Amino acid sequence: MKNFIVKKFGGTSVASTEKIKIIAKRIAEDIKRGERPLIVLSAMSGYTDSLIQMADRVFPDYQGEAYDMLLSSGEQVSISLLSMALKKRNIPNKPLLAHQAGIQTSSFFSKACIESIRTEKIKSLFKKNIFPLIAGFQGVTKQNEITTLGRGGSDLTAVALSSALKIKTCEIYTDVRGVFTADPQLVPKARKQKHLSFSEMMEMSYLGSKVLQIRSVEMASKHGINLHVRHAFKKEEGTWITKKKENFMEGSLVSAVAHDLNTLVIKFNKTAEGVGFISELFTKLGKESVFVDIISQSGIGVPARLAFSITKTDLKKSLSVLKKLKLDKNISIIDGVAKISIIGVGMASYSGVAGRFFSVIKKTKARLYLVTTSEIKISAIIDKTSLKKTARALHKEFDL
Amino acid sequence: MKNFIVKKFGGTSVASTEKIKIIAKRIAEDIKRGERPLIVLSAMSGYTDSLIQMADRVFPDYQGEAYDMLLSSGEQVSISLLSMALKKRNIPNKPLLAHQAGIQTSSFFSKACIESIRTEKIKSLFKKNIFPLIAGFQGVTKQNEITTLGRGGSDLTAVALSSALKIKTCEIYTDVRGVFTADPQLVPKARKQKHLSFSEMMEMSYLGSKVLQIRSVEMASKHGINLHVRHAFKKEEGTWITKKKENFMEGSLVSAVAHDLNTLVIKFNKTAEGVGFISELFTKLGKESVFVDIISQSGIGVPARLAFSITKTDLKKSLSVLKKLKLDKNISIIDGVAKISIIGVGMASYSGVAGRFFSVIKKTKARLYLVTTSEIKISAIIDKTSLKKTARALHKEFDL
Numbered sequence: 001m002k003n004f005i006v007k008k009f010g011g012t013s014v015a016s017t018e019k020i021k022i023i024a025k026r027i028a029e030d031i032k033r034g035e036r037p038l039i040v041l042s043a044m045s046g047y048t049d050s051l052i053q054m055a056d057r058v059f060p061d062y063q064g065e066a067y068d069m070l071l072s073s074g075e076q077v078s079i080s081l082l083s084m085a086l087k088k089r090n091i092p093n094k095p096l097l098a099h100q101a102g103i104q105t106s107s108f109f110s111k112a113c114i115e116s117i118r119t120e121k122i123k124s125l126f127k128k129n130i131f132p133l134i135a136g137f138q139g140v141t142k143q144n145e146i147t148t149l150g151r152g153g154s155d156l157t158a159v160a161l162s163s164a165l166k167i168k169t170c171e172i173y174t175d176v177r178g179v180f181t182a183d184p185q186l187v188p189k190a191r192k193q194k195h196l197s198f199s200e201m202m203e204m205s206y207l208g209s210k211v212l213q214i215r216s217v218e219m220a221s222k223h224g225i226n227l228h229v230r231h232a233f234k235k236e237e238g239t240w241i242t243k244k245k246e247n248f249m250e251g252s253l254v255s256a257v258a259h260d261l262n263t264l265v266i267k268f269n270k271t272a273e274g275v276g277f278i279s280e281l282f283t284k285l286g287k288e289s290v291f292v293d294i295i296s297q298s299g300i301g302v303p304a305r306l307a308f309s310i311t312k313t314d315l316k317k318s319l320s321v322l323k324k325l326k327l328d329k330n331i332s333i334i335d336g337v338a339k340i341s342i343i344g345v346g347m348a349s350y351s352g353v354a355g356r357f358f359s360v361i362k363k364t365k366a367r368l369y370l371v372t373t374s375e376i377k378i379s380a381i382i383d384k385t386s387l388k389k390t391a392r393a394l395h396k397e398f399d400l
Numbered sequence: 401m402k403n404f405i406v407k408k409f410g411g412t413s414v415a416s417t418e419k420i421k422i423i424a425k426r427i428a429e430d431i432k433r434g435e436r437p438l439i440v441l442s443a444m445s446g447y448t449d450s451l452i453q454m455a456d457r458v459f460p461d462y463q464g465e466a467y468d469m470l471l472s473s474g475e476q477v478s479i480s481l482l483s484m485a486l487k488k489r490n491i492p493n494k495p496l497l498a499h500q501a502g503i504q505t506s507s508f509f510s511k512a513c514i515e516s517i518r519t520e521k522i523k524s525l526f527k528k529n530i531f532p533l534i535a536g537f538q539g540v541t542k543q544n545e546i547t548t549l550g551r552g553g554s555d556l557t558a559v560a561l562s563s564a565l566k567i568k569t570c571e572i573y574t575d576v577r578g579v580f581t582a583d584p585q586l587v588p589k590a591r592k593q594k595h596l597s598f599s600e601m602m603e604m605s606y607l608g609s610k611v612l613q614i615r616s617v618e619m620a621s622k623h624g625i626n627l628h629v630r631h632a633f634k635k636e637e638g639t640w641i642t643k644k645k646e647n648f649m650e651g652s653l654v655s656a657v658a659h660d661l662n663t664l665v666i667k668f669n670k671t672a673e674g675v676g677f678i679s680e681l682f683t684k685l686g687k688e689s690v691f692v693d694i695i696s697q698s699g700i701g702v703p704a705r706l707a708f709s710i711t712k713t714d715l716k717k718s719l720s721v722l723k724k725l726k727l728d729k730n731i732s733i734i735d736g737v738a739k740i741s742i743i744g745v746g747m748a749s750y751s752g753v754a755g756r757f758f759s760v761i762k763k764t765k766a767r768l769y770l771v772t773t774s775e776i777k778i779s780a781i782i783d784k785t786s787l788k789k790t791a792r793a794l795h796k797e798f799d800l
Binding site for chain 2: 017018020021051054055057058059062064065066067069070072073076077079080081083084085087088094095097099100144145146
C-alpha cells in the first residue's frame, strides 16, 4: 500500500505526557509529508513495572488471565493519551485495543502467540483517512480473554500488523540511534550500523541486544518487512534491517559484538549419569519454560561433566526442577558471569575467526566457562569483571 | 436467585494492594457462609485522578472515546488485582471488563447510559461456580467503543447488574459506616441511619451526600433492589435503602441534614429582560450540560431580579454561554457559599417545618442567598462560614 507505514514507539518514547506531545508533533509532520501511518505503542516507560510490582505484592509469581489483563492496561493508557495529543493537532485517529483491532492470539497467558489479525476495521479507518492507533503487546483469545505477548511484545504487534496489512516498512522508534557494533556504554568506539541482515539481527537479539525482540525479527524476515530502528527524538536515519544486506554491505567479516548480563551457569560437581539423565533434566526444564542457553558436556558416557547457562530470572524454577530430580545437592551456581558474542554473516565463509576470538579471550585473561558457535556467531560465558575489556578488545580485533 | 448477592466495593476499599487482600479475605468468608457474590469494583482510590491529571496535561477539557478508554483502565487494574488475591485464596473467579460482560451503553462518552446487559456469560460462570468480578464505571457502545458512566458510575454498574440478573440485594461497600443524619465531620452528633426510603436517599444524593450516586438509587428504586450501604472494613450492618421505609420508621419528621460545597451563585445585577430571556438562557445552559440547581426570580415581568446556583465545575461553561448572550458584563459571581438541606418523607404531612428551618437560619445569622423546597426537602444556599453552626443547629432542632 503506497505511503503506508507502521510506526512503533517504545516505552521511552512515550515515557511522559511531554514526550507523548512531542511524538504527536512528529507524527503530524510525517502525515503532512504524505505518510499514512499505522501507529503501535508500548506502555509508558516504568508503567508496566509498577503494575508488576502491585501484582507481586498480591500474588507473587502468579500467571494467568488476571495478570495479563492487568499488564495490558499500560498500553491502553499510552494509546489513549497519544490519541488525545493527535486530536489536539486535528489529526483524525482512532485508538484500538487488541480486542477492537481483532488481534487474536493463543491462550498461553503472558507468552501468547498472534494467530490472526482481522484487518477490516483498520482498512475501513484508513479509507476514511482516520489513522489507527493500536495498543501493542496485547491480544485476545478466541474466547475474548485478554492476553499479552511477553516482554517486547509491541515489536511483534507492529511487525504482525505490517504483515497482515502488507505494509512493507515498519519503523521501530526507540531511545537509541540504531543498532550499534557493540553497546556504546561498554565499548565507547561502537558505531551505528547502517544495515543489518535479518539473521544478524536475530543473532544479536538472541545474544542480548535489547533493541529488537527476536520473535519480531523472525516474523519480519519471514514476511519480508523492512525494519528501520531509529531514535524517537532525532530526525537522522537509524539502522535498516532487510533481507539483502549484501546490497549495502561493506564486506565486514564480523558486524557486531553483543553481550548479555542476564545469565548464570549451573554446573554439576559430581559425575552425572549419562544421556538419560540429561534428557530427563532438559525435558523437565523445558516444561517449566526455563530457557537453557549454552550446554557443555565434557565426554560422552560416564564420567561426564555437565554445565549449562540459563536466564537469571529462571533460577528459582530451575532449582525446583533440580530439587524434584534430587540433583540440587550436586550442583554449583556460578553467578557474576556474562555472555559475550561476535556476530556476522561473513563469518561462515572465512576460517580463523574462532582462533582470533579465543586469542582475544586469552589476551584479556577472561575466565571462560562455556562456549558455543554457529555459522554466524561465537558466544562465550566469561567472568563479568572481564566483560568490558574483552568487548573492547573484540571490537578492535575485528575492525568495528 | 437464592444466596446471590451483588457486592460493590468503592475506591477506598481497594485503595492499596494491602486493602485488596483484606477485601479478598472478607469475600472468601462470605462465600464460606453460603453467599454467591457477583463483585463490582471501582478503581483504586486516587488512580482515576492521576489518569485525569495526565489527560489534562495532554488536552485539557477533551471529552471523547480516548478519554473514556484512558479512565476505564483504572477499574481494569483493580479487578485484575482482586482476581489474583481471590485466586491466592483458591476462590474460582473471572475478571470481566465491560465488553466481556456485555454491558452495552449509549455512545455519550463520559456520561454514557447503560442500555442493556447480556447476562449469559455471567450466568454460565455462576453455573460453573466461578464468581464474576466486573469492572464498574465502564461500558461499550454497539460499535464496541469503550465508554464510562460518569463519576460514581460503579454504583450504577452494580445496581444495573442486580436488576439484569434479578438479584435482590446489592451491597455498597465504602469508607463510611452507612448513611448518617448529617456529615459527621460537620455535625459530630450525627447518627448512622438504619433505614431510608429510596426517595429520601435520592434527595440526599441530589443534595450533596456522596455515599451513593443518584442515578443508581433511582434505578434501584425502579427495579426494587434493596441497597445496603456499609463499611468495607467493619462487620456491622450499615444503612438499608428499601422501598418501604415505613416498616422500620421511627416516625421522624426530618431524617437528615445534607450539605454541598460544590456550588456557587450567579446573580444578575441590572434589570433582566423577562421570560424570553430566561428561557433562552436556561436552554443554552442545558445544551452545554450545565447543571442549574436553584433558580430565584423576584417579580414577574420587568424589572425582574434573577439569580441561580450551579455546580462549581460548570462555571467556565456557564460564563461562555453568558458571553455569547452578551450577558457576562451584567452579572456577579457569588463564591464562598454552600447548600444546606433537610430531608424527610415525614415533612409532607406536617406543617411548620419550613418555619422551624428559617428560624434556625435566623438564629445562626447565616446569610441566605437562594431557597427551594419540595415535598420532602428544604434547601438553602447560605454563606460557607455559617455552614457548620447552621448544620448543627438544624440537626438539633429536628432531634436527629
